[in-house]
Amino acid sequence: MENKTLDSALTIGAFIIGIIGLIMGIMIMRGNESVVGPAITLSMVVMGVAAAVAILFGLFHFLTNIKRNIPMLIGIVVFVILAIVCYTLASDTVLQSYDPGITESESKLSGAGLLIMYVLVVVAAGAAIVGEITRIFK
Structure with missing residues (x-):
């Protein structure tokens, strides 16, 4: 997969997740409390994925530049x-x-x-x- 394609896919994915979060936030503010559970789950999944990516990215760069580290x-x-x-x-x-x-x-x-x-x-x-x-x- 080319870098430009990957960047575009990740940007679109982040935009979609942001829109879903925004819709859930608006629904919660309007009094629809049935969305609170899924909103918290979405937040936890996004945080977990971001943490995993950050750790794996750091490990990859650490191991590829082992002499400098x-x-x-x-x-x-x-x-x-x-x-x-x-x-x-x-x-x-x-x-x-x-x-x-x-x-x-x-x-x-x-x-x-x-x-x-x-x-x-x-x-x-x-x-x-x-x-x-x-x-x-x-």
């Missing part, structure tokens, strides 16, 4: 290692002050998230300080 891969690997270390170090103790519905695994995940945040805040502050100091001496 090595620094990002290193960052992802470092973040995953940091998450594993923080999860291992996090406590699974459920204190009395916690909500009664909190489980040990939820407490551990929450603690790991806090540890990751603390590490990233310290790294960001350190990078900002080092950046300013090197800027002074240039």
